Amino acid sequence: MKKITTLARVLAFTLAIGMAPAALVHAQNRAGTEVSVKELPKISVSSVMGTFSADFSSANVSADALFTHLGEWLGTGNDHAYKLLKQNKDELGIKHFVYEHYYKGVKVMDDMVLVHEKNGKVTYVNGEIITDINLSPNQQPTLGRIRSIILSDLDAKGKVMISTVEEVISKVNNGRKATIYHTSKVEALSMKPLKAYTYYIDNVSGKVVKKNSRVHDADTPSTSTTYYKGNQSITVDSYNGEFRLKDNARNIHTMNGTNLDVDTVNGGIINVEEYINPVADYTAANTKPAVEVHWGMKNAYDYYIARHNRNSYDGNGAKIDNYYNFDFGGLTGGANAAALDTPLYGGIVCMLYGNGTLLGGLLTLMNPVVGIDVAGHEYSHLIIGRNGLGGLNYEAESGAINESIADMLGTAIEFYSGSSPNWTIGEGIPTASFLDPNPSPYMRSMSDPNNVNSQPQPDTYNGTHWASTANPSDTNDHGGVHTNSGVGNYWFYLLSQGGSGTNDIGNPYNVTGITIEKAEKIIYRALNNYMTPNTTYMDAYNFTMQAVTDLYGATSNEQLQNVRAWYAVGIGNGVLATSEAVRTQNEFNVYPNPVKGGVFTIENNKNDSSAELYDMTGRLIKGAQKLNKGTNKINIQDVKKGVYLLKVSSGSSAVSSKKIIVE
Known part of the structure; x- marks a missing residue:
C-alpha cells in the first residue's frame, strides 16, 4: 500500500517557505528587533549527504524566530516543507526540536533539521538537508514485482517476511554527490540465512538503489563472563515446577535459538525453545553460554538505568529477548553475535548468539560468542537505532x-x-x-x-x-x-x-x-x-x-x-578555539577524493573564488589559487600522501572547507 504524507499535515509556517527573496526576509531576535536572515550564522556542510551544522551561540535568536523562516535560511523553495517530528527538554534545560524534510509532500529519508535552544536562545543547529531536488512522483512498482526483486536479492533458503510499502525520496552517496531517487521503501527478513534489510527500490527502473542492514553483526565477544570465569549472580523464574532463564523485573528472557524461524502469517519469531533447569542454579556445561548471555544482559540493562536513566533499549521497559545457539549460516555458521532490529509486524527485536562452530559443530571456529561485551555491544546497537534521530545507517563512516x-x-x-x-x-x-x-x-x-x-x-x-x-x-x-x-x-x-x-x-x-x-x-x-x-x-x-x-x-x-x-x-587540529572557519552550503565539489595521480577537480559555484590547501595542523601547503566558476583542475603532484584541508574563499569572505585525502 502506498503511503503519502500530504502538505496539509505539515506545519503551517512552512507554507511561506521560499515565497520571498532572502534579502527581504526578516526574523525577530529575543529583544524583538528585526534581524535579516542574511545575518544568521552561515551553514557549514560536511558531507555530500548534506550533514550540516551552524553555531548560533552568538546570534541571540529565539527558536520561534528561526522557525518562522527556516526554509529561507536553509535555501529551499515552495516545494519543500518541514514537519515537527518531536521536541523535548533534557536534564540540562536544553530544548531540542526535530524537523523532518518533505519535498512535494513526500518524505526525504534521513533529512532532518535539529534546533537546540537554551534559555530562549538558539545555541546550535545541525542535521541533514538536500536542497537540490527536482523529482516528480512516479508510479510505484506492483507489490508482486517488489516481492520478486527482494526475493532475488535475498536468495533465502526459507521463509521471507516482507512489509508494506512506503513512498519516500532517497539519497544515495555516489562519491561525488548525493543522487536522489523517488523510491519504494520496504522491510524484509529471512532467518535462513539471517538477513534483514530496509530496501529502497527506484520507482522508475525497479533497481535496488540502496539497502540498509537491520542486522548488526558484532564478531566482538565478551571478556569477563560466566563461561570463562565461573559463576555470577543472575535471576531466573519458576516455570511449571522448574526454572527458566527469565528475569521478570528487568524483562530479560534468554532462550534456545537452534530452530528459530519467522511466522509469515502472524508475524514474529516461531520455534522458540526454553532453557529449563530442575533447580535455580544452572551449572551444567551445556547451559553455561546461555547463562553468560543472561548475566551479561543483566549488567547491560542495569548500566543504562544507572548511568543514563534509560529503562530498556526503547526507554519504556521493552522486553529484551536473547537467543543462544543460533546458526547464522554461510562460512561462519555460529561464529557471530548480532542484534536483529526490524519494524516488521510492529517490531522484531532480539539478540542472537552463536556457539562458535560450523556445520552443526563439526568444525570449531572459536569459543561461544557470548559474554558481557557481546551483550553490551548488541544491546547498545538497539539503543543506537533508537536515538530518536533515525539511528546511524549501517554503512561506510556512519556504520563504523x-x-x-x-x-x-x-x-x-x-x-x-x-x-x-x-x-x-x-x-x-x-x-x-x-x-x-x-x-x-x-x-x-x-x-x-x-x-x-x-x-x-x-x-x-x-x-x-x-x-x-x-x-x-x-x-x-x-x-x-x-x-x-x-x-x-x-x-x-x-x-x-x-x-x-x-x-x-x-x-x-x-x-x-x-x-x-x-x-x-x-x-x-x-x-x-x-x-x-x-x-x-x-x-x-x-x-x-x-x-x-x-x-x-x-x-x-x-x-x-x-x-x-x-x-x-x-x-x-588539536587546538581549542572559540570559533572556527565558516563554511557555506553547496559552494563547491571536489573529486576524485581520495586524490590519485596528483590531480583533482574543484567544481566551483561562485565567482571571485580562490583555494588554499592546509595540512591537519593548520600549516599552509599550497597558497591561494584563483578559481573560475565551473570546473577547475588542481595540480598537487608535489604534495605528500596524507589528509589535508581544502579551503575555498569567495569574494564575500565566506570560507568553505572540505577534507581531502592524497594517495
Whole structure:
C-alpha cells in the first residue's frame, strides 16, 4: 500500500517557505528587533549527504524566530516543507526540536533539521538537508514485482517476511554527490540465512538503489563472563515446577535459538525453545553460554538505568529477548553475535548468539560468542537505532561510528560491572581454525587497534588498515564498518585514559584522560541529541564538541582533551578555539577524493573564488589559487600522501572547507 504524507499535515509556517527573496526576509531576535536572515550564522556542510551544522551561540535568536523562516535560511523553495517530528527538554534545560524534510509532500529519508535552544536562545543547529531536488512522483512498482526483486536479492533458503510499502525520496552517496531517487521503501527478513534489510527500490527502473542492514553483526565477544570465569549472580523464574532463564523485573528472557524461524502469517519469531533447569542454579556445561548471555544482559540493562536513566533499549521497559545457539549460516555458521532490529509486524527485536562452530559443530571456529561485551555491544546497537534521530545507517563512516559506539558502551558496561574490566575485547574467544590459524588472544583492542592478527583496525582516520568506504555491500562489510570503527574506539580510549604518541599522518599528540564515566556521557549525549543517519567522523568530532559544551563548557579541560583525542586519530587540529572557519552550503565539489595521480577537480559555484590547501595542523601547503566558476583542475603532484584541508574563499569572505585525502 502506498503511503503519502500530504502538505496539509505539515506545519503551517512552512507554507511561506521560499515565497520571498532572502534579502527581504526578516526574523525577530529575543529583544524583538528585526534581524535579516542574511545575518544568521552561515551553514557549514560536511558531507555530500548534506550533514550540516551552524553555531548560533552568538546570534541571540529565539527558536520561534528561526522557525518562522527556516526554509529561507536553509535555501529551499515552495516545494519543500518541514514537519515537527518531536521536541523535548533534557536534564540540562536544553530544548531540542526535530524537523523532518518533505519535498512535494513526500518524505526525504534521513533529512532532518535539529534546533537546540537554551534559555530562549538558539545555541546550535545541525542535521541533514538536500536542497537540490527536482523529482516528480512516479508510479510505484506492483507489490508482486517488489516481492520478486527482494526475493532475488535475498536468495533465502526459507521463509521471507516482507512489509508494506512506503513512498519516500532517497539519497544515495555516489562519491561525488548525493543522487536522489523517488523510491519504494520496504522491510524484509529471512532467518535462513539471517538477513534483514530496509530496501529502497527506484520507482522508475525497479533497481535496488540502496539497502540498509537491520542486522548488526558484532564478531566482538565478551571478556569477563560466566563461561570463562565461573559463576555470577543472575535471576531466573519458576516455570511449571522448574526454572527458566527469565528475569521478570528487568524483562530479560534468554532462550534456545537452534530452530528459530519467522511466522509469515502472524508475524514474529516461531520455534522458540526454553532453557529449563530442575533447580535455580544452572551449572551444567551445556547451559553455561546461555547463562553468560543472561548475566551479561543483566549488567547491560542495569548500566543504562544507572548511568543514563534509560529503562530498556526503547526507554519504556521493552522486553529484551536473547537467543543462544543460533546458526547464522554461510562460512561462519555460529561464529557471530548480532542484534536483529526490524519494524516488521510492529517490531522484531532480539539478540542472537552463536556457539562458535560450523556445520552443526563439526568444525570449531572459536569459543561461544557470548559474554558481557557481546551483550553490551548488541544491546547498545538497539539503543543506537533508537536515538530518536533515525539511528546511524549501517554503512561506510556512519556504520563504523555505529559499531564504534556499540564497542564504547559495551566496554563501559564491562567497567560498570567491575568484573575484570579492560580495553581488549573478547580475550579467550579466538581459537585456531582453518579461517584463522594464528589468532590474537582477543577480537579487538581499543587501546591498540592495530594490534590484532586476524582483523587489525586503524587508529587514525584514513591511516594504516583503513578500509575503503566506497560502494558499501555485504561483501565488503558494508564499507568496512567493523574495521574503521577502530578510529572511534581509540578516540574513546584516549579520552577516557589518556595517552601520547605520533599518529599515522605524523601528528604528535598528548591527551590527558578525563575518565570513562565522563567519556561515556559525552558520546551518549552526542548520539541522542546531534547524530543524524549519515553522520561522518568529522560530524562526530563536531557533535562531541557540542556535547562537551553542553555538559562541561566550551572552554573546559574536558573540551581541550576531547579535541586533542580527535587530533590523535586524525581529525581536527588539536587546538581549542572559540570559533572556527565558516563554511557555506553547496559552494563547491571536489573529486576524485581520495586524490590519485596528483590531480583533482574543484567544481566551483561562485565567482571571485580562490583555494588554499592546509595540512591537519593548520600549516599552509599550497597558497591561494584563483578559481573560475565551473570546473577547475588542481595540480598537487608535489604534495605528500596524507589528509589535508581544502579551503575555498569567495569574494564575500565566506570560507568553505572540505577534507581531502592524497594517495
